[in-house]
Amino acid sequence: MKSEKSARLQIKVEFSDQGEVPALQAYAFNRQGAALGQAPLKDGAAVIELPAEMDGQMVELILGPPTEKGQPVPTAAALRRMGGYARSTRLLLDKPVLQLKLPTYIFPHWCLCYVRGRLVKRFNLPDGSARELPVCHARVHVCEVDRIRLVIEKLPDPEILRLRDDLLHKLQLRPLPFPPIPDPGPLAGPIMTRSAARPAAAESPLPQAPASTGAETLALHAAALTAAQSAGQARRQLLGLASIIAIHLCDLTYLWGYFRVDALTTIDADSDGRFAALIFHDCADQPDLYFWVEQFQGGVWTTVYRPSIGCGTHWNYPCGSEVVINLPGAVACEEPPYDVPPGVTLFMLPYAIANAPIWGIPPGAPAAPAGWVRPDGMLDYQTGTSLGWLYNAPFGGTLNFIHDDSYFIPSSGIKYYRYAYRRLSGTPNTGAADPSWTPISASLARGYRMEYSDRLPTYQSYSVGPFTPGPHSSLFKFKPQTPPTLDTDPTTVVTREWISGNLSEVAASWNTLLAAPPLSTGNVIDDAGVFEVKIEVFDSDGNQVMPGAGSFRFLARNADGSTTRLSTAAEEAGGAYVLRVHVDNNYVSATLPQPSIGGVAASDDCGFLRYHAGDLVHVQYQAAHPNQHAVFAFGIKRGSNTLASATTLAPYVEVAAVSAPTTTTPYIKVAGSYQRDFSPAELAGTCVNAAFAASLGVYRKVTDGYQRLGPDAPALIAFALAERGVVAHP
Incomplete structure (x- = not known):
């Protein structure tokens, strides 16, 4: 029942041309964007019930597409984004009438988009198998994100130049060595070479670059982008590269704050984790959709999926296609898969x-x-x-x-x-009643x-x-x-x-x-x-x-x-x-001292451990857990090359082991430390002087039944060997 303290705002619309009038709904919002009421426009008129306390206050009226029965009211920003007509007016109870004269062409051609998807939880079982179960009785918030072109148009000049440089780096484009021209036209610009771009993930919502003619157009924009010296020139070329920017937007974190996100609707997933809704959009542009999900857990609504705008937006969403959302933090729906013994009821x-x-x-x-x-x-x-x-x-x-x-x-x-x-x-x-037990x-x-x-x-x-x-x-x-x-x-x-x-x-x-x-x-x-x-x-x-x-x-x-x-x-x-x-909740420890020669581990002022022919380089490390419930891996690299003879075999070594095998001689545990002596040639190979990196990782085996628990203990050192009497240049 409507409150007695209300006002009836009458909207009368006269169309100034003979164009086709789309189905319209009148929406009213206060200055903070809160919805006040709505009503369908029939024969050019609509009446919206508004609270009487709005007398004398500014009200924003928006004419937009009608919502489906049972669906939430779109936000004012979402309606404006769809191309709805917006008009602010002051509500006066003694004259609650707003008369408008509008041409029909200001309203876009609105299309319905069928949005559907499925919520799942994928996880690995302790036996090594993988499962996928539906996530039911969750609610999905469907939002629309600003088009990338709109963001490019409002980016400050320094960010435009930063985006230009970052995008060229992502595309790995290299101009041939002749000077850039001042303002490249559609066919101008340096000849470019491009290395292979990073492929998109199989389930990524990011679009692929269009092929054929579209790809040629993008190539021209990219070529011209390298020649752009001013922010204005770069901005014009970046507008044509929106689909490429979308592919790399997950890494361009400084852009995320410039995107506006408007809620369109909220959908309840069914018992199979499926959701579906109809939304309106301007037929001239495919919607860019963003989803976030809540699940009712422990008596409260808990957010179980809310990715970043850059990584989680489905750009140019193909209406009707299924969006599959993996929710690691959700509770899956699982039905009993077993039978009980005969004769058992309770x-x-x-x-x-x-x-x-x-x-x-x-x-x-x-x-x-x-x-x-x-x-x-x-x-x-x-x-x-x-x-x-x-x-x-x-x-x-x-x-x-x-x-x-x-x-x-x-x-x-x-x-x-x-x-x-x-x-x-x-x-x-x-x-x-046994007193030795503690209830959970x-x-x-x-x-x-x-x-x-x-x-x-x-x-x-x-x-x-x-x-x-x-x-x-x-x-x-x-x-x-x-x-x-x-x-x-x-x-x-x-x-x-x-x-x-x-x-x-x-x-x-x-x-x-x-x-x-x-x-x-x-x-x-x-x-x-x-x-x-x-x-x-x-x-x-x-x-x-x-x-x-x-x-x-x-x-x-x-x-x-x-x-x-x-x-x-x-x-x-x-x-x-x-x-x-x-x-066992105990932690692991990793100790990795510098290698030594003759018991001396200190390097000289240049950072080198200097050796004579016949010296031995002593390498040792500790990988420990109070109850041996841990594993470790140790490795040495010379430059960028792993020394297999000094690196433990994959995937790991138990900390309880008395030796840590390599492809040749193992490290032997002595007084709690794994150690081994190397001749300089075993480490340096054909090099006289060489730089090394040694890394140790100790990993807890403890689990909570879902996953292995941290923290782990990493250790990393660098050292260099140089023959005495040889001048070494670091």
């Missing part, structure tokens, strides 16, 4: 630590597959980097535990669960979506804990089948649905840094080691529910990924499912 399935599946202790205790959490709490995993596979890796940081449960939980006898941890003691768990109590919430018959959907948050319903604390609710109804819900709600399934949600979040902080000057006791984590189930009064055929069963995953099994006696204790997690 169950709880410890599923994974982040992306690392939990193996448990199956019958016969077979070894865990690569990439699964092992029975000893460690992990062998593929890093997806140059390090490749890492073995016997501990966990650290914040660990997110994932579990699944029966569709029929919560039930009349099951309502809560709890995760708790303790350091491995060898004493079996005695039950929920970080707060958690589940998001849900409500659809209405009279408005756009909204997103709400449902807290699942922690609660203390009875004798035990830090209990968390199993999520009910559907989001609960609240007394405050409008009567127009037609649907309530959870945003994510159990496999896309964190069941417990354990900050291991609190239980096992790294060694430091303030913490001299090594807290790393093996911990036990247990999972328990409780009824509505907070009493523990013991697993069994008459209550519920703990399940475990099989290696095939499509079936599950009943947990074994080795996996249960005191009515809980118990697994081990090896935690």
Whole structure:
């Protein structure tokens, strides 16, 4: 219902020619750009309801294309960008009429553009395989960016000259040696040569340079650009190179601040991560679109994708083409891919630590597959980097535990669960009251979506804990089948649905840094080691529910990924499912002193380590971790050439190794340092004097189940060898 305190602004438009009148909508904005109201223009007239407090205030009226039903109102800047007619007027309640006489040709021919896309999350699993899952129930903000030509027109002269120089460097153009002409015409300018340009990435939104006639035109502009001596000349030629500038804009960071971005619409992605919308644009120009994405996480909207303007804009977006956006920071939608054993109705399935599946202790205790959490709490995993596979890796940081449960939980006898941890003691768990355990109590919430018959959907948050319903604390609710109804819900709600399934949600979040902080000057006791984590189930009064055929069963995953099994006696204790997690948050260290000859490492005033025939050059370094949970790589380069005989073999060496192999003689660990003696000829080769660089990288193996954790420890030195008695010129 409209407020009684409102004014009706009447807009009357008379068209001064007989041209075709496009479909128009009248929009009103205040001086700050906030939308005040809108109404369609019918038979040259429109009426917009405005707040009465706007009496005497300036109002901006814009005539533009009509919006689709349910779509947000475009911003004033977006409407002006589309070519809408804008007029400022003062609203007077005693005379709320604005009369306009306009020619039809001032309105562009507006076209509809179908924008569609898909949100995904791509990641590498610990077993080395890659997955792509949809990101559902996120909202996509579709924005339009200033055309590059508009930015070039308003750039200050110093930035124009800077852009000219940077673009010529990017194109690697070289003029032949004759003087540039003052103001090159369309066919003038020096003859150019060009080396291969950097290819665009396969999924980059940046356009490719046009071919055939367009490419010839660009070549002429580029050729003339080299001869441009003034900012005015350079500006004219840069206007013709907009498509080339777009390709390299990701590197031209100083231009980003000159681009204006206007919101066009906001779209909700569906359960498959797909989104679509219709937008208007001037038919004479393809839209330049920019997307940023939010997802409802932990009860709040969280930005999960917002790239820079230079790197994330889809220039000249081809209407109807699919935009695929990868969201590493989003929560993916994942459906249970497995079957449960026959006869099991109520169950709880410890599923994974982040992306690392939990193996448990199956019958016969077979070894865990690569990439699964092992029975000893460690992990062998593929890093997806140059390090490749890492073995016997501990966990650290914040660990997110994932579990699944029966569709029929919560039930009349099951309502809560709890995760708790303790350091491995060898004493079996005695039950929920066992005082040796510390509950994991970080707060958690589940998001849900409500659809209405009279408005756009909204997103709400449902807290699942922690609660203390009875004798035990830090209990968390199993999520009910559907989001609960609240007394405050409008009567127009037609649907309530959870945003994510159990496999896309964190069941417990354990900050291991609190239980096992790294060694430091303030913490001299090594807290790393093996911990036990247990999972328990409780009824509505907070009493523990013991697993069994008459209550519920703990399940475990099989290696095939499509079936599950009943947990074994080795996996249960005191009515809980118990697994081990090896935690080590300690840091690595790298020490790389200068090489020495005869115990003397200091170089002379010229920076050279001078040698006699028969001397030995001593190279040593330290790559360390308190518990040997790290790897390292060491290398020496002479000039730009890697010395394979002095460089450790790829991909790495375990810090626990007693030697570090090279293609010839290995480095041997002595008193904690890897070391080796070289003859000067082994390092200098055919050179009498030579310059070197030595680098050491020490890498933690610890993971949080998503990725390998830093920080790592790099070390880099430079040294030079020169024969005594030979004059060396640095």
